[in-house]
Amino acid sequence: MAGAYAKPKLDYLSANKEPMIPRENFPSEVGQVIAWIESFFERLESLPVKSQMQPGQVIEQLPKEAPVKGEVMSDILNDLDRIILPGMTHWQHPGFHAYFPANGSVESLFAEFITAALGAQCMIWDTSPAAAELEQRVLEWIRDELQLAKHFEGVIQDSASSATLVAILTAREVKTDFRSNEDGVPSNLRVYCSHETHSSIDKAVGIAGIGRRNLVHIDVDDRGRLLPEVLKERIQSDIEQGYIPCCVVASIGTTGRLAIDPLAVIADICNEHDVWLHVDAAFAGTAALLPEYRWIIEGINEADSFVFNPHKWMFTNFDCSAYYVRDAEVLIKTFEILPEYLKTKSRGQVNDYRDWGIPLGRRFRALKLWFVMRSFGMEGIRKRLRQHIKLNDYFSEQLNSFEDFEVLQPALLNFSLFRYRPSGEFDQEQLNLFNQQLLDQINRGGKAFLSHTKIDGMYAIRCVIGQTYVEKRHVDALLQLLQETADNLNQGAKR
Numbered sequence: 001m002a003g004a005y006a007k008p009k010l011d012y013l014s015a016n017k018e019p020m021i022p023r024e025n026f027p028s029e030v031g032q033v034i035a036w037i038e039s040f041f042e043r044l045e046s047l048p049v050k051s052q053m054q055p056g057q058v059i060e061q062l063p064k065e066a067p068v069k070g071e072v073m074s075d076i077l078n079d080l081d082r083i084i085l086p087g088m089t090h091w092q093h094p095g096f097h098a099y100f101p102a103n104g105s106v107e108s109l110f111a112e113f114i115t116a117a118l119g120a121q122c123m124i125w126d127t128s129p130a131a132a133e134l135e136q137r138v139l140e141w142i143r144d145e146l147q148l149a150k151h152f153e154g155v156i157q158d159s160a161s162s163a164t165l166v167a168i169l170t171a172r173e174v175k176t177d178f179r180s181n182e183d184g185v186p187s188n189l190r191v192y193c194s195h196e197t198h199s200s201i202d203k204a205v206g207i208a209g210i211g212r213r214n215l216v217h218i219d220v221d222d223r224g225r226l227l228p229e230v231l232k233e234r235i236q237s238d239i240e241q242g243y244i245p246c247c248v249v250a251s252i253g254t255t256g257r258l259a260i261d262p263l264a265v266i267a268d269i270c271n272e273h274d275v276w277l278h279v280d281a282a283f284a285g286t287a288a289l290l291p292e293y294r295w296i297i298e299g300i301n302e303a304d305s306f307v308f309n310p311h312k313w314m315f316t317n318f319d320c321s322a323y324y325v326r327d328a329e330v331l332i333k334t335f336e337i338l339p340e341y342l343k344t345k346s347r348g349q350v351n352d353y354r355d356w357g358i359p360l361g362r363r364f365r366a367l368k369l370w371f372v373m374r375s376f377g378m379e380g381i382r383k384r385l386r387q388h389i390k391l392n393d394y395f396s397e398q399l400n401s402f403e404d405f406e407v408l409q410p411a412l413l414n415f416s417l418f419r420y421r422p423s424g425e426f427d428q429e430q431l432n433l434f435n436q437q438l439l440d441q442i443n444r445g446g447k448a449f450l451s452h453t454k455i456d457g458m459y460a461i462r463c464v465i466g467q468t469y470v471e472k473r474h475v476d477a478l479l480q481l482l483q484e485t486a487d488n489l490n491q492g493a494k495r
């Protein structure tokens, strides 16, 4: 339906109006945008999941100079279709199984639309009391649904990366008696995480001035889980050598292979040595809403901070990261700066979330969580999570029965790890190459998008089934695609 947008009735320029849409024209103009979104949803499954564009192909279609005269919305929407859409990778496509999802929902979209209409900058309570109080309430709902202890207080961050940075900065201040903000960071602080932990920890340690050389990567077991006894030994030997253990980051659901670190044991070690424990459950945390998967965060109530992303698997479109902290006072003490122009009468009685993170300006993100949680209900959220988990179990079982595929670890949540393994004698290098070829062919074909990781040098394909509207027929289509692509590769090899 590209190019199907009727020109608006008014020609603003010839009518000598302001070259922009007057707000009173919203009702007559919005239909085009809704029609575009409707048509996008209708076309979504037929669009290539991964953009097929080559580098530079989008920018060369965009004029080098900014538009001088205002243009009509139908022209802008036509170019959205013609230039932008082919350059998009479709994260809401049911064939999107790469990385971790960033799923959304109709409810979340509605809320985003309204958030933009309200256009509020919710830096402090005074600049929109409802935004601050709704944020507090929805995060209390989630805290209780996750069975986190009441001492946890929540704040929405833009991403898990920011939340982890906030955690590490707070840990740094606590450990240095709040001197690092004033005097600079001592060079002997240490942070610990496993080799499988997300790169956002490396980034945060660098930004926090702790120095990446002071980030200690701990070995993992054969399932990618941090080895607590190695952590313990390392902390002890660091103390003996004059280092100050500052923070441990435990991962609940690593990006490569969804490893779940043994949180309760790690918490004991942190308690013993008075080290801040931050828990990164960016993707998998949502699963702890299911009583049968609450075990993945067993020990969480001993942690100092915890992050998970509703924007990954809780039907709330990017960005929305829920960050919880055991002692909000130390968080605020780390980030608070109070210039005269931000002093308010309500201070001290309310949450001024600008003091709970890095940016001053804040989007009204709580609204979309509220829309999703109210419209789905916790029942609806749990039902859909279980559907994804069931679909993944089915996917993994089917794949296991395929001759040319090897499932590399038991299905966990909605995540599978596997590789293509044709019959015959092949060494790891050859198998790695086959798997790269398989993945390239699938991703180039546009019907599905998968990503990979490496485990001890072995190329492994990851598949996450987390699209809000994914159904069994999509999983069947993926299985068929894998089988057909493998058959093609087999035939090519024989020729």
Ligand SMILES: Cc1ncc(COP(=O)(O)O)c(C=O)c1O
Pocket: 099, 100, 158, 159, 160, 161, 162, 198, 200, 251, 253, 254, 255, 280, 281, 282, 283, 309, 321
């Ligand atoms: C385990 C883990 N932690 C942190 C992140 C970073 O998340 P964000 O994009 O919200 O910064 C990711 C991203 O996929 C992740 O998988």
